[in-house]
Amino acid sequence: MKWCIYLPLLVLFTTTGLLRAQMVADFESHGLGLDTFANGADSSRGFWEPSEQDSTLWFPTEYNFEYGYWSGGWALSTMRDDTTRGYTNLYSAITAGGVQSPTYAIGQQGSKIHVRSLHALKPLSVYITNTTYAYWSMKEGDQFAKKFGGDDGTDPDYFVLRIYGYKDGHKDTVHYVEFYLADYRFDDSTKDYIVDSWTRVDLSPLGYVDSLEFVLSSSDVGPYGINTPLFFAIDSLTFQVQSTYASSVEKPFVLRSYPNPATDQLQVEIPQAGTLIIVDAQGQRVWHKIVGPGTHRLSVHQWTNGMYTIRYRPQDGPHIYAKRIVKWR
Numbered sequence: 001m002k003w004c005i006y007l008p009l010l011v012l013f014t015t016t017g018l019l020r021a022q023m024v025a026d027f028e029s030h031g032l033g034l035d036t037f038a039n040g041a042d043s044s045r046g047f048w049e050p051s052e053q054d055s056t057l058w059f060p061t062e063y064n065f066e067y068g069y070w071s072g073g074w075a076l077s078t079m080r081d082d083t084t085r086g087y088t089n090l091y092s093a094i095t096a097g098g099v100q101s102p103t104y105a106i107g108q109q110g111s112k113i114h115v116r117s118l119h120a121l122k123p124l125s126v127y128i129t130n131t132t133y134a135y136w137s138m139k140e141g142d143q144f145a146k147k148f149g150g151d152d153g154t155d156p157d158y159f160v161l162r163i164y165g166y167k168d169g170h171k172d173t174v175h176y177v178e179f180y181l182a183d184y185r186f187d188d189s190t191k192d193y194i195v196d197s198w199t200r201v202d203l204s205p206l207g208y209v210d211s212l213e214f215v216l217s218s219s220d221v222g223p224y225g226i227n228t229p230l231f232f233a234i235d236s237l238t239f240q241v242q243s244t245y246a247s248s249v250e251k252p253f254v255l256r257s258y259p260n261p262a263t264d265q266l267q268v269e270i271p272q273a274g275t276l277i278i279v280d281a282q283g284q285r286v287w288h289k290i291v292g293p294g295t296h297r298l299s300v301h302q303w304t305n306g307m308y309t310i311r312y313r314p315q316d317g318p319h320i321y322a323k324r325i326v327k328w329r
Contacts, residue, residue, distance in 0.1 A: 040062060057113050059113055061073035061074050077091040082132050094132050107231070121241060123239055124203055126200075127199065127236045128179055130181050133231060134159070134181070145220055148192075165211070172207075181232060261327065262300050270294060275289075276291045279311065306326070306327060
């Protein structure tokens with residue numbers, strides 16, 4: 001199943017003409033066979049989820065072709081190996097499958113998700129669990145990392161994932177979500193745990209975002225940094241989609257830009273102060289500025305040919321207005 005829009009049940013109309021719906025990314029649209037994974041070795045540089053909607057997410061991945069290994073970002077997986085210890089088993093969740101279906105995503109330290117949408121998107125929830133590699137490393141210890149709790153089980157160890165939102169390209173370090181993948185800090189050691197099942201995590205405190213970032217921390221730190229394997233698994237990432245429609249008393253806003261395609265200069269008309277962002281086809285920001293009302297002229301001569309998205313958020317509201325343009329020659 002791909003992103004699901006449950007309009008008959010979840011649509012709410014308000015006096016300002018807003019439409020709200022939920023969209024769920026469960027990674028099942030990519031057609032992976034059982035016990036396989038996709039880590040960017042095909043030069044894809046990442047994947048879209050989904051690929052056919054006007055609201056979509058870009059999951060970038062990094063693959064080191066010189067040495068032949070997955071070096072950053074995300075991987076898709078249907079691996080079911082919950083027993084093999086060590087770094088040769090990078091792509092398995094300890095649950096041996098997804099939340100309700102085979103496919104899930106594995107993230108590394110600092111993985112990001114970039115929003116590409118004509119609407120405002122607010123993350124609602126995500127299911128998270130440990131990878132098999134991280135779980136057994138914390139449970140038993142290995143040649144790189146300690147056994148959590150130590151020999152007598154009293155060491156106050158932890159492995160925590162913090163999820164940050166970006167708004168208009170700026171990281172919000174005040175409002176973030178924290179989830180402990182392992183916690184041995186309890187006075188009563190019988191309460192110590194390492195997560196071994198899918199757990200739903202509330203993301204609503206992040207508000208509307210244009211990117212998400214996942215950052216791991218651990219109590220097991222050595223001279224070269226964190227010893228705990230810096231991997232985690234996610235599934236069923238749910239967003240609230242907010243679209244603006246015309247009402248009988250309100251004229252819809254139109255974001256104006258020209259020429260399209262653009263060659264040397266692009267002009268964007270802004271009716272009021274707000275934030276203007278332009279991202280490329282991979283969701284990477286190429287231009288960003290807080291602007292006043294009027295016509296703004298941008299030099300695009302050095303931009304790579306291709307599709308771009310203009311995103312504008314007025315100073316006085318959460319609505320995001322977007323328009324796609326083409327840079328050519």
